[in-house]
Amino acid sequence: MDATAHPSAADRVYQHVRAGILTRRHADNDLLAEGRIADETGVSRTPVREALLRLESEGMVRLLPKRGALVLPVSAQEWRDVLSTRELVETHCIRVVIESGRAPMLSPALARSLADLGEAAAAGDLTGYVSADRDFHAGIVASAGNSILSRLYGSLRDRQLRMGTANLLAEGGFADSARLRRTIADHRAIADAIAREDVADAVRLTIEHLATAARSLV
Incomplete structure (x- = not known):
């Protein structure tokens, strides 16, 4: 060759x-x-x-x-480190987006990600679902306008994709439809809180969403 x-x-x-x-x-x-x-x-x-x-x-x-x-498997410590980093970055960015008045500009992007999540779940497309999940959260981070945090968040991409797939699998290696529905509900609640410009509720819901992922992965 x-x-x-x-x-x-x-x-x-x-x-x-x-x-x-x-x-x-x-x-x-x-x-x-x-x-x-x-x-x-x-x-x-x-x-x-x-x-x-x-x-x-x-x-x-x-x-x-x-x-x-x-x-190589991703260690339990790495799972925890990634989720802790995500919580710090995402909750900070939610505060910045809402307090700076950018929530109305973010809401259409979150609505598109929610639509993508629903379509992927209906099709049983786990890869597409995980990608849409990441796009939802990455959109929040990007809207804060902090390029350093955006690059840091982007560096977690591959780990998040592996974690997201593992988190949504049922026995036998198939997508867990009930878990998909629950996580869509989580994302919709976060998007609604951001649209209402309710900082406390959006932060709380994000922390709870990540904690649920942590319990599932453990």
Whole structure:
């Protein structure tokens, strides 16, 4: 294979394996064989190794010589750290958005995310649901207008996607429809409180929403 094709091939493999990890098609502690990944993506082993090295640098896998790559589970401490960070950032941004008078500008974006959540839930599209969930909360953070907090929140994206998928799975690996309905109700309540410009209620509901996620993940 032409060496100049390796970067694009490696990127294609990276996206393929990363998506499998984020959607839990590759579960925690699964061993990913280089040969199988090469067959799935139609490339040689060289770009596969490049992609796995990149995923290892991001903490998603650990390379095992002559065996492949082990999907690393996210530790309970990391779950707690991510949720604590989210609570700090999101509640601060809610206060800023409402107190600065930006709530009316945010509400249409939250309504779109709520519609996306409903459509994904109806279709049983867990990946789409988790993405819409993240967009809802990221929209609140972005509306606060703090670029540093937005970058910090963005750095949590992959962890949030993995956590969100794990949080919404029922026994057997299928989407838990009852849990989807409950989380939609949570998001709608938060959006309503922001639309009413009720800081205390919006903050309380966000804290309760994240606490529910924490209990489910534990």
